[in-house]
Amino acid sequence: MNPNTDFVDQFIINGKIYNSKENCYGTGWSWDSKSRVLFLNTYHGTAIDCAGNLTIIISGAENRISDRHNPAICVRNGDLILQGDGSLNLDDSETGICIKTGNLQIISLNVNISAENFGIYAENGISISGSTISIHSNDTGMKTDVNSPITTNTTTLHIIADVVGIDCAGPLDFDGGIQIIEVSRGTGIYVRDGSCTIKNSFFRATCREFGLSIENGDQIIEFTTAEISASTGISVKGSLFGNKMNLFINGGDIGILVNGNVCSLLSGCCVISGNVAFSLNNNVIFSQVNVTVEGEKIGILTGGSYLQDKSCVSVLGRDEIGISVGTDMIFSGSSIDIHGNNGLVIFGNLEVLGGSITAIGEETAIEVHGTYAQKTGMISGMGMTKDGIRVAKKMIIFDGKIDATGFTTGLTALDDFTIQLGILTASGKTGLRVEGNFAGEGGYLTAFGDEFGLYVSGGNTVIGDVVIDIAGDVSVYTSNSVTIQNGAQQISGHYCGIFVDNGDVTIENGLQSISADTFGILVKSGSVFANGGTLQIRITDADSNSSGICLLAGDSILTGGRVIISGGVEGVRGDQGIVSVTNAELDVAGTDSGIVARSLQFTTGTLTAYGRKGALCLDGNSLICNEDTIIICGKSGTNAVEGPYEGQWYVHMYPKHFAQIEIPATVDSLDKIVQWVDDLLRPNGITESFISKMTLVIEELFVNIVNYAYPNEDGSVLLKIYVGPCLKLILSDTGIAFNPLKSAEPDLTVPIDDRKIGGWGIFLSRKLTDKITYERVNETNVLTIYKKLYT
Amino acid sequence: MKITKTVNESKLILELDGKLDTLSAPEFRRCAESSLDGISAIMLNFAKLTYMSSVGLSIILTLKKKLGPTGTLQIINAHGLVREVFEISGFDDLLAKE
Numbered sequence: 063m064n065p066n067t068d069f070v071d072q073f074i075i076n077g078k079i080y081n082s083k084e085n086c087y088g089t090g091w092s093w094d095s096k097s098r099v100l101f102l103n104t105y106h107g108t109a110i111d112c113a114g115n116l117t118i119i120i121s122g123a124e125n126r127i128s129d130r131h132n133p134a135i136c137v138r139n140g141d142l143i144l145q146g147d148g149s150l151n152l153d154d155s156e157t158g159i160c161i162k163t164g165n166l167q168i169i170s171l172n173v174n175i176s177a178e179n180f181g182i183y184a185e186n187g188i189s190i191s192g193s194t195i196s197i198h199s200n201d202t203g204m205k206t207d208v209n210s211p212i213t214t215n216t217t218t219l220h221i222i223a224d225v226v227g228i229d230c231a232g233p234l235d236f237d238g239g240i241q242i243i244e245v246s247r248g249t250g251i252y253v254r255d256g257s258c259t260i261k262n263s264f265f266r267a268t269c270r271e272f273g274l275s276i277e278n279g280d281q282i283i284e285f286t287t288a289e290i291s292a293s294t295g296i297s298v299k300g301s302l303f304g305n306k307m308n309l310f311i312n313g314g315d316i317g318i319l320v321n322g323n324v325c326s327l328l329s330g331c332c333v334i335s336g337n338v339a340f341s342l343n344n345n346v347i348f349s350q351v352n353v354t355v356e357g358e359k360i361g362i363l364t365g366g367s368y369l370q371d372k373s374c375v376s377v378l379g380r381d382e383i384g385i386s387v388g389t390d391m392i393f394s395g396s397s398i399d400i401h402g403n404n405g406l407v408i409f410g411n412l413e414v415l416g417g418s419i420t421a422i423g424e425e426t427a428i429e430v431h432g433t434y435a436q437k438t439g440m441i442s443g444m445g446m447t448k449d450g451i452r453v454a455k456k457m458i459i460f461d462g463k464i465d466a467t468g469f470t471t472g473l474t475a476l477d478d479f480t481i482q483l484g485i486l487t488a489s490g491k492t493g494l495r496v497e498g499n500f501a502g503e504g505g506y507l508t509a510f511g512d513e514f515g516l517y518v519s520g521g522n523t524v525i526g527d528v529v530i531d532i533a534g535d536v537s538v539y540t541s542n543s544v545t546i547q548n549g550a551q552q553i554s555g556h557y558c559g560i561f562v563d564n565g566d567v568t569i570e571n572g573l574q575s576i577s578a579d580t581f582g583i584l585v586k587s588g589s590v591f592a593n594g595g596t597l598q599i600r601i602t603d604a605d606s607n608s609s610g611i612c613l614l615a616g617d618s619i620l621t622g623g624r625v626i627i628s629g630g631v632e633g634v635r636g637d638q639g640i641v642s643v644t645n646a647e648l649d650v651a652g653t654d655s656g657i658v659a660r661s662l663q664f665t666t667g668t669l670t671a672y673g674r675k676g677a678l679c680l681d682g683n684s685l686i687c688n689e690d691t692i693i694i695c696g697k698s699g700t701n702a703v704e705g706p707y708e709g710q711w712y713v714h715m716y717p718k719h720f721a722q723i724e725i726p727a728t729v730d731s732l733d734k735i736v737q738w739v740d741d742l743l744r745p746n747g748i749t750e751s752f753i754s755k756m757t758l759v760i761e762e763l764f765v766n767i768v769n770y771a772y773p774n775e776d777g778s779v780l781l782k783i784y785v786g787p788c789l790k791l792i793l794s795d796t797g798i799a800f801n802p803l804k805s806a807e808p809d810l811t812v813p814i815d816d817r818k819i820g821g822w823g824i825f826l827s828r829k830l831t832d833k834i835t836y837e838r839v840n841e842t843n844v845l846t847i848y849k850k851l852y853t
Numbered sequence: 854m855k856i857t858k859t860v861n862e863s864k865l866i867l868e869l870d871g872k873l874d875t876l877s878a879p880e881f882r883r884c885a886e887s888s889l890d891g892i893s894a895i896m897l898n899f900a901k902l903t904y905m906s907s908v909g910l911s912i913i914l915t916l917k918k919k920l921g922p923t924g925t926l927q928i929i930n931a932h933g934l935v936r937e938v939f940e941i942s943g944f945d946d947l948l949a950k951e
Contacts (some may be wrong), residue, residue, distance in 0.1 A: 729875050754904060754934045761906045765875050810943035815922060819914050822907035822942060829941045 076107035111136040120146035128153040133160035145169040191215040198222045205229040234258045245269040283307045327351045348373040414439045438462040471495045502528030548572040571595040579603040582610040589616030594623040601630035604653045609635040620646035655679045669715040677713040722782040755830045762823035771797025791847040801836045864894040870901035878908040900930035
C-alpha cells in the first residue's frame with residue numbers, strides 16, 4: 063500500500079489508512095489524535111506510516127512489525143519519539159525506522175531491528191537514551207543526513223551491518239553504555255561532519271575497512287575501553303584526543319591515522335598494531351600512558367613532533383622503522399623500547415630530559431637528522447648492521463648515560479660533539495666517530511673499535527676534564543690537532559695510540575697512559591707539545607720499527623710535566639725535528655735508541671734516555687751546547703759518570719744549578735725561603751719528605767746566621783741550590799766570622815731533665831743531611847750542605 | 854699554626870695544628886707557659902703537626918723542666934718528620950707508646 067504523501071492528516075497501520083485527527087484503534091494498538099500518540103501493546107502487524115510528529119508508547123513483552131516492501135515505521139515531515147516499557151521488534155523490513163525531514167528520539171526501550179536497507183534512518187538526527195538497540199542490516203545500521211547528529215546516552219547499541227555500521231552526517235556522541243559494531247564489508251562508523259566523542263563506554267568495532275572514520279572533525283575518547291579491529295582502526299581528519307582510556311586497535315593496514323594537529327594520549331593503556339601502527343601527519347603526545355605498538359612496517363610515523371612524558375612506550379617496526387619523527391622529539395620519560403629495521407629516526411632535533419630509551423635496529427638504532435641534547439636519562443642504541451647512534455648536527459651530552467653499539471660505528475656525530483658530564487660508551491668497527499670538533503669537557507668516555515676507538519675528522523680534538531678509556535687498532539685518530547687539557551686518559555691501540563694526520567698534539571695537564579704495539583703517538587706533519595701533566599707511553603712490540611712518539615716532520619717540545627716512554631725500538635723518533643726539554647722531565651727508553659732527532663735542546667728539568675745503539679742519536683753537528691748542563695752517561699745507569707753523550711747507552715741530563723736568592727737576614731724572611739725551596743724542588747718530582755727535611759735544615763742554619771752574623775747592622779744571606787743526584791745547598795753571609803759546626807753537640811746519654819735547652823739546631827742539621835762544611839772565604843761565611851736525592 | 858688548649862684538673866692538653874717553626878714558636882711558648890699553674894701533667898697532641906724545627910725541642914725541654922721531676926709530659930700522635938726529629942734527638946721516652 064502506497065501512502066498518499068499529499069494527505070498530511072493520514073496515518074497507516076497494518077495496511078489500513080486512518081485519519082490522524084480522529085481517535086481510532088485496532089488489535090494491539092490505539093491512536094489518540096489529540097496528543098498524536100500511538101499506543102502499541104503486543105502489536106503484530108505490518109508497517110506504520112505517519113505524516114507529522116508521532117509518539118509511539120510501547121508496552122507488552124512483544125511488539126512485532128514486519129514489512130518487506132516498506133519501512134517498518136515511517137514518519138514524514140515530523141519527529142518520532144519511541145518510548146515505553148515494552149520491546150519492539152522490527153523484523154525483515156525494507157528499513158527499520160525511516161524519518162524523512164525529522165528526527166528520532168528513543169527513550170528507555172528495547173528495539174530489535176533487522177532490515178534489508180537501513181536499520182534506522184533519521185534525516186535530522188538520532189538521540190537514544192537508556193535503551194538497548196540491536197540492529198541487523200544488510201546495508202547500513204544507522205544513518206542521518208544534512209549534518210545531523212547522533213547521540214546515545216547510557217545505551218547498549220549492537221549493530222551488525224554489511225556496508226556501514228553508523229553513517230552520521232553530523233557529530234556523533236556516545237556517553238555511557240556499550241557500543242558493539244560489526245561490519246562485514248565496510249566501515250564501522252563514518253562521521254562525515256563534526257567530531258566523534260566516545261566517553262564512559264565500552265566500545266568495540268570489528269570492520270573490514272575503517273573502524274572509526276572521522277572525516278571532518280576530531281576524535282575524542284575518554285574514560286572508555288575501545289577495541290577496534292579493522293583495516294584502518296581510527297582515521298581522523300582532525301585531532302585524536304584520548305584521556306583515561308584503554309585502547310586496543312588491531313589495524314590490518316593502519317592502527318591510528320590522524321591528519322590533524324595532534325594525536326594526544328593522556329593516561330591509560332594502548333595496544334596498537336598495523337602495517338603502520340600510528341600514522342600521524344603532525345604531532346604526537348604521550349603522557350602518563352602505557353603504549354605498546356606493533357607495526358609490520360612502521361611502529362609510529364609522525365610528520366611533526368614527538369613529546370613523551372611519564373609514559374612507557376614499547377614499539378616494534380619490523381620491516382622499516384620503529385619510530386619515525388618528522389620534526390623534533392622531546393623525551394622526558396619514563397621509557398621507550400624500540401625494535402625495528404631502523405629503531406628511531408628523528409628528522410628534527412632530539413632533546414632528552416630524563417628516562418630511558420632502548421633502541422635496537424637491524425640497521426641503525428637511533429638516527430637524528432638534527433641536533434642531539436641530553437640533560438640526563440639513559441639512552442641505549444644497538445645497530446646490528448650499521449650505526450648504534452647517528453647524529454647529523456651538533457651533539458651535546460650535559461649529563462646522563464649513553465650506550466651506543468654498532469656494526470660499523472657505535473656513535474657517529476657528523477658535526478661537533480661535546481660531552482660535559484655523564485657516561486658515554488661507544489663500540490663498533492669504529493667506537494666514536496666525530497666529523498666536527500670533539501670536546502671532552504667532563505664525564506666518562508669509553509670507546510672501543512676494531513679499527514678506531516675515537517675517530518675525529520674535520521675538526522679539532524680538545525680533551526678537558528673527561529676521563530677517557532679508548533681502545534682500537536688505532537685508538538685515537540684525528541685529522542687535525544689534539545689538545546689534552548686535563549683529565550685522565552687510558553688509550554690502548556694495537557697499531558697506534560694516537561694518530562694525528564695534520565696537526566699537533568698538545569698536552570697541558572692531566573694523566574695520560576698510552577699503550578700500543580707499534581706507535582704510542584704518530585704525528586704526520588705536526589709537533590708534540592707537552593706543557594704539563596704526566597704522559598706515560600708503553601710500547602709492547604720491540605721488533606718492528608716501533609716508537610713511543612714518532613714524528614714524520616715536526617718537533618717534540620716539552621716545557622713542563624713528565625713524559626715517560628718505554629718499550630719501543632725507539633723512544634722518540636723525529637729525524638726531521640728537534641727535541642726540546644725546558645723545565646720538564648723526559649724519561650725515555652728504547653731497545654735501540656732513546657731519542658732519534660735532528661737536534662736536542664736541553665735547558666732545565668731532567669732528561670733520561672736509554673738505548674743500546676745510542677741513548678741519543680742526533681745529527682753529527684748537533685750539540686747540546688749548554689755549559690750549565692751536567693751529563694751523566696755510560697753503558698748502564700749504575701756505572702754512569704759525567705762525560706760526553708755520544709755513543710752512550712745511558713744518558714741522564716740535569717742543569718748544573720737551579721737558582722739562587724739573596725734575602726734579608728731576619729726571621730721574617732723564613733716564610734719566603736721555605737716557599738722558594740718548595741717551588742724549586744717540588745716540580746722536579748722531589749719527595750715531600752725530602753723537601754721538608756731540607757726546609758728544616760735551612761731554617762736551623764738560617765736562624766743561626768740571623769742570630770749571630772749581624773749584631774750591629776742589617777745584612778743579607780745568599781742561598782744557592784744545585785740540583786743533581788746529590789742536592790747541594792750553599793748559605794753565605796758577610797757577617798762576623800762564625801763556624802756553627804764548632805758548637806758543642808748535645809749529650810743524648812743524660813736523662814731528658816738534665817739536657818741543655820739549646821744546641822739542637824746544628825745537631826738536627828747534621829743528622830738530616832749527608833755532609834755540612836764551613837769555610838771563611840773573602841770575609842764571607844760559607845756553609846755548604848750535601849744531601850743525596852736518592853739513597 | 855693553630856693551638857687548642859684543654860685543662861682537665863691538673864692535666865693540660867695542647868693540640869697543635871700546622872707548622873711549629875721559629876716564627877710560630879713564641880705563640881706556643883706563651884700559650885703553654887701561661888697555663889702551668891696547678892698543672893702536673895702535659896699532653897701534647899701532634900696529630901695535625903706537619904713540621905717542627907729544633908725550637909720545638911727547646912720549648913718541650915723547658916716545659917718538662919718547669920713541671921719538675923714529678924711532673925709528666927707526653928707526646929701523642931707524632932708522625933713523619935716530627936716523629937723523626939724526636940727519635941734522632943733521643944726524645945723517644947716522651948713519645949707515647951703506639
